[in-house]
Amino acid sequence: MASIKDIAKQAGVSISTVSYALNGSTKVTEETAAKIVAIAKELNYVPNAAARSLKKRETNIIGVFLTNYGGAFYGQLLQGIQDTLSSKGYEMIVCSGKESHRFIPERMIDGAIVLDYYFSSAELIRHADAGHKIVVMDRELTHPNINQVLLHNTSGATLAIDYLIEKGHRKIYAITGPEGSYDATQRIEAVRQSVARYSDIEYQELPGDFNKPAGEKAAEQITKNFTTPVAVFCLNDEMAIGMYNYLAKTKYEVGKDIHIIGFDNIELTHYTQPRLATIDYSERKWGAVSAEHLLKLIANEKAENERIYVTLIPGESVGNISSN
Amino acid sequence: MASIKDIAKQAGVSISTVSYALNGSTKVTEETAAKIVAIAKELNYVPNAAARSLKKRETNIIGVFLTNYGGAFYGQLLQGIQDTLSSKGYEMIVCSGKESHRFIPERMIDGAIVLDYYFSSAELIRHADAGHKIVVMDRELTHPNINQVLLHNTSGATLAIDYLIEKGHRKIYAITGPEGSYDATQRIEAVRQSVARYSDIEYQELPGDFNKPAGEKAAEQITKNFTTPVAVFCLNDEMAIGMYNYLAKTKYEVGKDIHIIGFDNIELTHYTQPRLATIDYSERKWGAVSAEHLLKLIANEKAENERIYVTLIPGESVGNISSN
DNA sequence: TTATAACGTGTGATCGTTTTCATCTATAGT
DNA sequence: ACTATAGATGAAAACGATCACACGTTATAA
Structure with a gap:
């Protein structure tokens, strides 16, 4: 007062x-x-924050935009962003929902980190054109005021497929992600290129949307036509968990009949039986790097686009197939 | 521009x-x-948001304060808050960390929902004294500008202990929560009252902090002195999961040697083997009710303190003990 | 001693809105 | 034809801070 x-x-x-x-x-x-x-x-x-930022034309606040708070909520990623920002005197706020987008043109925040499927690229570009600084973590977007910090999706997907092949699998399914998702598109593209290198692979795609029910539905499909053991690359772990859930109610065993590998290494996978093979990356680093890049943009320093490296986590969810 | x-x-x-x-x-x-x-x-x-709120003395933004983004990040709870707020034309921001507290006196937000262990009650009262409206979800605090929306911890803890007793258990451990945590205090108090009603119960408390490692440590303690089957009430699921992890590396079986019940019904528990018995409540409702109460406070309407009901989720993690 | 710089403090414009109050016009009533 | 009234618009004062600039003082150098 x-x-x-x-x-x-x-x-x-x-x-x-x-x-x-x-x-x-x-x-x-x-x-x-x-x-x-x-x-x-x-x-x-x-x-008074309003008075100060009205005059100074800055708020020292960074907004992080997420599609929603449920599901795989990126705890470590946010922590990575937060740590980096607060060491530089910035505050972070997490927002979700279409309405929150207005924080950008309203000048409520000094910059945005976007990991929000519903945030259209056209809108992002409009904001960037208006001079706002943005880091995208879920798409490619070339603009002087936009920087990308992305996952190395292609190498992750390649690692996954190579792992399956190495284990002797030749009958491979991929459960795709939601239409329009950058990560999903990149991963599936890499899968296609990988399997195309082998002439003896029987490859098939099933639709998915990165949620558990999609995994269940895919499992249903696969078991319905089951003849010989198959390998399944779920483009994210969530769907892999969905498959586990469905299969638990059937006679088919993970790692014996249905071999599964996921992507993301979410915490849940540490508790699955058998352990889910997956692709791992440091969420924390991903967040920290994004924040650093955003601060560079704000300081008008040059920031190069970057990709976060991924590694394979083997698991008993993928067993060996004796090549015949 | x-x-x-x-x-x-x-x-x-x-x-x-x-x-x-x-x-x-x-x-x-x-x-x-x-x-x-x-x-x-x-x-x-x-x-321009700054100019507008400088003049109008309101921002139409509500802040939600969390201890951190990792661990059990209340996705459904946030969604519940968000839905309620946006239906009333408010925007929600999620914040964490000591620094973010300044959003309140700086008048960046019209109200606060607090679920943050590190937010001291003294500080909250200072803000309330200054006229700011607050809903607390993690403590009791009586003030005209503060409203409480809490869990029914005592009845939850009582349900848990009654369940163990009903299953024939007489040797009972409780793994406590972090010092100063309201939920932990309430739960442990109710446990003590419950066990005190029986003269034949062998009751013991082990320190915990609501995180997995504490559960592991407790499991170590318990197995070290193991003679006959025991029941353990972990004051939250996270620690119960920690116990599972530790016990998986021992000869002791959950539901046979060590019987476990948790609290919170977090998603992870749906995937434990055997299914963890726990205490459930609707996170979404908890959030929605909190938001409603905050809006009432802001509108200067009367809002009564409220408690969210909890229910018992049985699970095979607690087996029967034949009374001898 | 005087010019000048350095220092401490005050004046006032400004940021982009909202909102009260005054002003102006047109229409209606007599 | 003249006043009363309503309706549309504008002028200007906030809101609470920052900051360029001006203004006295005092200390320093010529």
Whole structure:
């Protein structure tokens, strides 16, 4: 409630002197400054964010846009962003939903990190054109005010397929992701290229949407036509878990009849029986790098697009097939 | 970039007329309004949030404060809050970390929902004294500007203990929560009262902190002194999962040697083998109710403190003990 | 001693809105 | 034809901060 004006009055100085004192300017006598600071504390003074950012044209807040809070909510990723930002004096807010997009043009935030399927690229470009700084984590977008920090999806998908092949599998399914998802598109493309290198592979795609029910549905499809053991690359772990759930109610065993590999190494997979093979990456690093790049953009420094490396996590969900 | 002033100039009217037109006031001719709206669209006008909230003294944003983003990140709870808020024209931001607390006195948000262990009650009361509206989900705090929406911890803990007793258990451990946690305190109190009702119960408490490693450590303790089957009430599921992890590496079996019940019904428990018995509640409802209460506080309507009901989810992690 | 710089402080414009109040026009009532 | 009234618009004062600039003082150099 107390404003700079109240402090000025009580200290018997002008508001500019108060402002200088509170901002640690050397222009003010130590003595005066001390008095002002004391009064400010006494009055529980806190600067009004709106007034300050109206004048300074910056808020020191970064917005992170997510599709939703449920499902695989990127805890570690957010922590990575948060740590990096707060070490640079920025605050982070997490938002979701179409309405929250307005924070950008309204100048509520100094920059945006986007991992939101529903945030259209056209809209992002409009914001970038208006001078707003953005880091995208879920698409490719070339613009001077936009930087990309993406996963190495293609090498991840290649690792997965190679693993299956190495284990002797020649009958391979892939469960795709939602239409329009960048990660899904990249992964499936890499899968197609990988399997195309072998002439003896029986390859088939089943539709998916990155959620558990899609995995269940795919499992149903696969078991319906089951003849010999098959390998399945679920383009994310969530769907792999869905398959586990469905298969648990059938006679088919994971790692014996149906061999499964996922992508993301979400926490849940550490508790599956048998352990799900998957593709891993450091969520925390992904977040930290994104934040760094965004801060560079804001500081008008050059930031190169970057990709986060992924590794294979073997698991008993993929067993050996004796090549015959 | 375009401001109300630019629109005014281009439309040949004053800024006040533009403001009225854009806010749908009836004071302006339909014709003029239409022209202004058209120009605003053409210029990609978006009101400046700082300027608006400086003048209006409200932001239409609600802040949700969490201890961190990792671990059990309340996805459904946030969704519940978000849905309720957006139906009333509010936006939600999720924040974490000590620094983010300043959003309240800085008037960045119109109200706060607190589920943050590190947010001290003294600080909350200071903010409430300054007129800010707050809903707490993790403590009891009586203040005209603060409302509580809590879990029915005591009945949950009682359900858990009764379940163990009903199954014939008389040797019972409780793994506590972090010191100062309201939920933990309430639960452990109820446990003590429950076991005190029986003279033949051998009851013991082991320290915990709501994280997996604490569960592992507790499991180590318990197995070290193992003689006869015991029942363990982990004050949250996370620690129960920790126990599972540790026990998996030993000869002791969950549901046979060590009987476990948790609290929270987190998603992970749906995938444990055997299924973990636990205490369930609707996260979504918890969030929705909190949001409703906060909006009432903001509207200066009376809001009663409320508790969310909990139910028992049986599971094979707790087996029968033949009473001898 | 005087010119000048350095220093501390105050004045006032500004950021982009909202909103009260005044002003102006047109219409209606007499 | 003249006033009363309603309706549309504009002028200007906030909101609470920052900051360029101007203004006195005092210390320093010529």
